[in-house]
Amino acid sequence: MKQYLMSAILILLCGVLSAVPNNGDLKMSPTGDNCFKDTKSSTVTWTTPKNGWTAISGTVKVTFEDGTIATYIVSPSTGKLDINYSSTGFYKVSADIVYQCDEELTTVSDSWEITLIDIGEIEFLNDDGEYTKEIENDSTVTATADILPLDRMIVWSISSENSFGCTIDANTGVVTSGSESGVITIRAADSILVDCFSEKGLCVGGECCPKLSGQKEFGPVVFLIGEEITSEGTTEDGYCIYKTEASISISMNGAFDKTFDLNEVSIEWEELGGDYRKVKVSWDGEVTKEFGLIEGILSKVSLSVNSAGQVTGEATFEAKLTVDKTFAKIIVLKKGIHGKFTYKYDSQAQFYDGTWDFSGVQQIDVELKKGGDVIATMHADSLNVKGKLENVELKAVGNPTFTTNSFKLTVHELEIKFDFYIADNAIDLKEGKGKFELTGVKGLDKGLILEITYSGGVTVVVDLNGVSAFGCKIDGELTVTMDKQFDFKEVSGSNISGKHQEISQSFESITFSVENGKFKTFNFGSLKAKYQKIEFEIINGKYEEGQLSLDANLNVGDLKVVLNGLKIDFKGNVDVGALEIDVNNDMYTFNLVAKFEDSKFEGKIGVKIKKVETAVTVKVIIGAEETFNYGYFHFTLDTPGIPLLNSGIKLKSLAGEFGYNWDSAAENGSGKGVDGAITIGFGLGLSDVAQIMEINGYLKVNIGAATTITLKGGFKIPASVDPYISGTASITHELGSTDVKGGFVTDIKVPSATGNFLTGHGEMAFVLSGAEKKINANAVEKFNGKILNFFDYEGMFNFVHEFDTGHIGGNASGSLKGKYEDSFEYPDGFDPSTPELGKSTSDRLGFGFIGFIKIDLSSTAEVKLLNGDVTGKIKVSTSGETEMTVRWPALFSSNNIKPIKMSYSGDIEVTKVGNVLNAKGTLKVSSDDETSEIGFDVSLNGV
Structure with a gap:
């Protein structure tokens, strides 16, 4: 329920x-x-x-x-x-x-x-019942057209704005002309559905499509017609069709303003009574111009101009960069950029209005290089429409190293943003950060970590806390300023101090700055070296505005020697004269020698502690050359071995030096005044108590520059205007080896100037042997190309070039195929199955023919190249067939129709020796019941 x-x-x-x-x-x-x-x-x-x-x-x-x-x-x-x-x-x-x-x-x-x-095409009949395309003045023609379904009716009218005095009967289509001349448009419309119609132009009186010459202007497109041209025909609504070739100048603006003068430009248009429409401008060729950093090859232009003179269309360019471009010494835009870019005309009033589109420019690679070392890279698949790369990043590759002013830096992190605009012709770095490590400094127990900030230049901050140098713990801050090329511009330090763990030795309150490799300021509170009752001290050291000043104290037991107010100005003038002090007793000896010359002061202090056999030597050199001054200070502490508490280690030596505009080439302090040279040194010698091992360390920094070179390049053989082989190469070289190995994608032409005999494209590998003095290249895979500009070629290729003899040789082998098919008919649309009696009014009396032809070829080839000469053999097998049907006119009976069939086959052998090309073979031809065999042997010279 x-x-x-x-x-x-x-x-x-x-x-x-x-x-x-x-x-x-x-x-x-x-x-x-x-x-x-x-x-x-x-x-x-x-x-x-x-x-x-x-x-x-x-x-x-x-x-x-x-x-x-x-x-x-x-x-x-x-x-x-x-x-x-x-x-x-x-x-x-x-x-x-x-x-x-x-x-x-x-x-x-x-x-x-x-x-x-459906309303069919309109036709016009004159009074004799013949078809016509024009009407004379003061006469009549009848317009006719079919309409389906058959029960529909046509209403006739003149739809053109100007009827030139003509009238038309709406029911019968009879057109009556007056005395005016021009072109009118006749319309056949359905009597009920008036929007369903067909139209055609009718020439009224005189010549409607005159011959043209002289200058023509279609909006901004201006050109000169050299020889008089005639119309190609008319459109359905009566416009005359013209075509010609001329020279024109086109322009583009925006990111780049360019003007191109082009020859052999194809121009076609429709014109009626001075009015024009459907203007088409087309051109193909190659015109190269610089577009910022790359080459732009104009290859195609296709434009349209409407009746208002407004231009649309585009120009197409091939983009190329075949060599690396370097900017600001360290930024490299890599070769290999390729693709297409366009300029699209979208003018509503002016010819030059349009937009560039660079989105087809591909493979953008940028490297940041220091010397020959790549330290950061960036890759982009393509530019944007405006030709820009925005906010892209250069990033470090692995942990590269580079050298600046003799300092070795390892890059651990680096990210720098930049914008690239193709029209700027430059690459500017914006901002970034990184982390470098300063290594290879003698005496430092580890590398110094440099925190990098990039903003127009490079600022580096180093925290020295925890760094050890020759057993001394170093404290303070070190700031380094680099330029955009990552070269040291200024080095400055503040609150720098150091203290050895075992020895009462320190330096305190040091500040300094170095700009462009030269000291600007140098100040320190004190530099001390002390053991028990021996103390050497330099205090109040200062270098500023071209003048060096310092005070010095030496204390050995009860003896104290003080040097105060030592000053040297930028001319080398010194306010201290010669001084010598000798002290010799049972405990020690003391010696002071000071010598002052016209442009040089040199002093030496020697102290020897007899009980511990310890000697202290201090050397000061101050002088001036014609264009610069210099200063040098050096001290040493030598001892046979002073035990350092209970460590089992003895102090053997202690040393330090500072030189301004002074090149100290050796550790003992010898050298000479050199403008721009800076020397800073510190030495420490230790040994074990048993005298089994002795260690001497010495740190010295000479501010300078270092350069490393890396080579890359393209490849062509031979290095001439018309090489046999050309392409792009990737090359590697192992140090110590005499070989260069690599590969390249290549194009081949034989002969090299024309390629008329052989062209090919593929990938090859090569070995350039320095020991054997030759280069050997082999195809990695099958090459594709053409022989004799007809046969499709597939095969292998090798190439050898010997440097000493100049020998150039190679081999090519493979298979070839050729095929040709075509059909023909006369007149257009001819059909032999449709009967047509010849008419006295016909211009061909019913005559016509139709047919086709087919040829197939296959072959094998072996070709050799030796010192510019080509020899070889090509074997070709061919077969084909031809069929044609012909109709003869007959005025009083049915037409005579004759089919003709033909087939053929044969073998051809082509050889080339020197500049002689020979072709021989046989050809068998069959037609209906007859068969013929043709033999031939043909030679061509100068190939």
Whole structure:
């Protein structure tokens, strides 16, 4: 009982609560009268699902004018059916869609009518019943056209704005002219569906398409017609068609302003009574110009000009970069950039308005190089539309090293952002950061970590805390400023101090700055070296504004020697004269020697402690050359071995030096004054108590420069204007080896100037042997190319060039294929199966022919190259067939039709020795019942 009750409720819901499908759910568009042009279609649509109803089946029937019916069983879930009509006429379409809601079914039906109308091409007949394209003044012609369906009627009219005094009968199509001349447009329209029409131009009186010469202007396109040209014909609405070749100048603006003068430009247009339209300008060729950093090769121009003089279209360029471009000494834009870019004309008023599109420029690689070392790279697949790379990053590759002013730096991190704009002709770094390590400094227990900040220049901050030098713990801050080339510009330090763990030796409160490799300022509170009762101290040291000043103290037991106010100005003037002191007793000896010359002061202090056999030597040199001054200070502490507490280690020596404009080439302090040279040194000697081992360390920094060179290049053989082989190469060299190995993608031409005999493209590997003095190249895989500019070539290739003898040789072998097919007919659209009696009014009396020709060739080849001469052999097998059907005219009987068939086959052998090309072979020809065999042997000289 519950089941029946539920079904009743569902039926009630389907029939009452849900809207039942009706005719409003079925539609077809379009219906009624429609214009037919080649194809036409209608679409039947239905709603599914609708509330509780679901379409479950459907049928669409199309009844044609002749009574035939086409039935379509449709899938209701699709909701539509497209009906395609292949011809004109009257059609009736009906549709039935079945819907279901639970167990209830309902069918929705509807029908529609559609009439497809087609109006054919308009023709004109003169009073003699002959077809014509013009009407003389004060005469008549009759316009005719077919209309389908046949029961439709045509209404005739003149649709052009100027009728030039002509009238037309709307029912008969008879055109009556007056005394004016020009071109009018005749329209044939359906009498009911007036939007369905056909039009054609009619020339009224005189010459409607005159010959042209002189200058023509189509908006901004200006050119000169050299020789008089005639019209190529007329359009349906009477416009004259012209074509010519001329020279024009086109321009582009925006990111680049460029002007190109082009020759042999193809120009075609339609013109009527001085009015023009559909102007098309096309050109293909090669014109190269610089576009910032790259070359742009203009290869194609395609423009259109409308009747208002507005230009659209585009110019296409090939992009190339064949050599590396270097900027600011360290930024390298790598060769290999390629692709296409365009200039699109979108002018609404001016010819030059348009936009550049550089998005097709590909493979952008940038390197940051220091010397010959690549320390960071960037790759982009392509530029953006505007020719830019925005906010891209150079990033360190691995952990590269480089040298600046004799300091070796290792790059651990580096990221620098930059923008690149093709029109700027430069690459400018913006901002970045990194981490470098200064290594190779004698005496330092580890490298110094430099925190890099890049913003126009490079600023480096170094924290010296925890760094040890010759056993001394160094504290303070060191700041380094680099230029954009990562070369040291200024080095400055503040609050620098040091203390040895075992020896009472320190230097304190040192500040200094160095700019462009020269000291600007140098100040220190004190430099001390002390052991027990021996103390040497330099205090209040200062170099500023070209003058060096310092005070010095030496304390040995009860003896104290003080040197105060030592000053040297930029001319080398010193205010201290010669001084010598000798002290000799049982405990020690003391000696002081000071000597002052016109432009030089040199002093030496010697102290020897007899009990511990210890000697202290201090040397000071101060002087001036004609264009610069210099200063040098050096001290040493020598002892046979002073035990350092209970460590088992003895102090053997202690030394230090500082030189301004002084080149100290050896550790003992010898040297000479050199403008721009800076020397800073510190030495310490230690040994074990048993005298088994002795260690002497000495740190010296000479500020200078270092250069490393890396070579890369292209490849062509021989290095001439017309190489046999050219391409791009990737080359590697192992130090110590005499070989260079690599590979390249290459193009081959033989002869090298023309490639008339052999062209090819492929990938090769090569070895250049320094020991054997030759280069040997072999194809990595099969080459593809052409022989004699006809045969498709596939095979292998090798090449050898000996340096001493100049020998150039190679071999090519492979297979070749050639195929030729063509068809022909006269006149166009000729069909021999359609009878046509010759007419006295016909210009060909029914004559015509149609046919085709096929040729297949296959061959093998072996070619050798020796010192510019090509020899070799090509064997060719050929077969083919030709068929032609000819119809002769007959005025009083049916036409004479003759089919002609021919087949042929043969073998050809082509050889080349020196400049003589020889071809010989046989050719067998069969036609109907006859067979002929032809032998030939032909030679060509000067190939």
